[in-house]
Amino acid sequence: MARDRRQEIPRQPRSAVQPPVASVATPVAASSSGGAGQTGLEGRRSAGDGRPSETVRGVATLLLSLYLAGLALSVASNSASGTSALLETIHSRFFSPWMVPAWLDVGHDTRLTYGLPEDADHHIEVLPVEGSGRGSVRIPAAVERSERAARWRRLARAAALAEEGDEQAGVLPAAIGGGLFAKVGNDDLLVRVGRVVPPEFSAAASPPVAETALEARVRRIDGDVQLIPSKPAEEMAPVIDRAPLRGGEGSGS
C-alpha cells in the first residue's frame, strides 16, 4: 500500500503552509465526486480520491478534536456568568497557553445589551482643572458612529467597569489622563467617563439620562502622574452629624 502511494504524483504545488507530511502523502486529486462514494474507513484504498493519507487524517483529527474542545471550553469559560473551577482549571492549564496568543480564546458572548446603564454608550470627557488649556475634549463625539468611535466607547466602558475591581481600578483613568495631557494642553485634568442611558421603554418619550460613571483628577507633577479619585456628586452620601448609636452599641472600646 505504501509503495502505491509513493508512485502517485502530487498534482498540487506544495505551499508554504502545507504540512510536509501532506505534500508527500497527498495522492493525485481526483474530482470531488470521484471519491464521494468511498468511506473514510476505507482510507487506505481511497487514497486516490484526493483525501489525505491515513497518517495525515489521524494527525488532523487529533488537532481538530483538540481545537474543538478548546473552543467549547473558551465559550464555557469566558462567559460573563463565570465558570466552574473544574472547567476553568482545565481551560487555563491546557488550552489558554496556546489559544490566547492566537486570539482564539474568546467567549463570543455578544449580548448586545442587557438594558443596564453599563450597556449604554460611554464617552470620555477630559477638561483642565485649573489654568489655561485648549478646553475640554469629548471622545468620541456624540454623532460619531465609526468603528474608531466604538473603540473609544469600549475604552470608556472598560474604565468605568474596572472601578469595581481591585487590580484594574484607577489604571485606565490615569492612563487616559496621562495620554491626553498634550492634547488638552494642561498637566492637571479632570477625567470623566460619562454615559447616556436611554429611558425605559415604558417611558420612551423621556429624554435619555446623562450619567457620570467615573470621575478622577489626574495630574502630572515632576513627571509623575498622580490619580485623585472623586466620586460623582450623585453618588456622594449626604454629610450628616453622627447619630448616637442605639443602645450604646459600639460605645465600648
Place this chain on the structure above:
Amino acid sequence: MIESPRNAVADFCRGGAVTWEKFWFLPATASRLAVVRILAGLLGVALAWSWGTDLVGWFGDGGIVSPAVLEAWRSPTAVSLFDFVRSPPALWALFLAGVIAFVLLAAGAATPIVAPLAAIFWASLLHRAPMLAGPADDVLAAMLWCLVVSRAGDTLSVDRMLAGREPAPSWRNRTALGLLRIHASVIAAAAILSQLKADIWWDGTAAWWLASRESSRIGIAGILARSEWLTNLVTHAITLFEGAFALGLWQRLCRPLVAWAGIICWPLIGLLAGETFWGGAMAILSFACLPTAEDDTRP
C-alpha cells in the same frame, strides 16, 4: 433479525467515523473560500483603519495603553509584536506591514505566506489593547486562522494567475469550510445564550435599548417607541433568527435558508446594535456556510 448490541455500537462508530471524514476531509474547491478570503482581507483593512487614527496616541511612548495598563488587563500568556515597538515610525511601519498583508490577502498574492502573517498581525494588534477589541475583531481573528488552514489562494487570486493552471480540490478547503461553519454556529449560539440571561430579551424590549443608543446606525427608535408590539417583534425575531442560525446550519434542508438569512440579517442586527462590522463579519461567515457544489455530490 435482531442486531446484537455489539454490532449496533460498531455500526454507530463506523457511521460517526464516515461522517467525520466526509465533513473534514472530502476535497473541495477553493472558490467559496476565495470569496471569504477577499471579503476577510477587505474587512481586515477596514477594521485596521479604525486603529490607525490613534495608533501613536494609544501605543506610543506616553500613550494611553501603557505597559501598566497592559499588565492589569492582559492575559499572562498573551504576546504582541507591538510590545517591541514604541516609536511612532516603528509603530507605523509594523502597522502598515499588517495592512499590506490584508491587502495582499484580499488580492490572493503569496496567500500561503500572507494568510498566517495577517492572522499573526491581527492577534498582535488585539493583544496590544485587548480592552479596545470588539466582537468583529474576534470573528475576524477566527476567520483568518481558518483561511490559514485552507488553500484559499487557489482561485480568484494573483497566485492563480501566476500558476496558470486549474487547481485541484483540496481536503484543506473542506477542513477550513468546516471550521468556519462551526465558528458561525458557535458564535450565534453563544450570543443567544448570553442574551437570554437578561429580562429585556424575554420581555421583548431589547430592540428598544439597541435602537435608542447613540451608536445605533438605524434610526428606528421613534418607530419602536410608538409600538410595543413592533419592538417585541424585532426583539424576538433577533433571538429566533440566532437560534435558527446556530441549529439550522447542521440540517441539510435548512442550511441554505439560514445561511442566506444570515447574509441579510446579521448586517441588519449589526446596524441596529451599532456593531456594523460584526454584522458584516457574521455575514461573511454565513456566506462560507452556504452549501457547495461538492456537497450536492455527497451520497
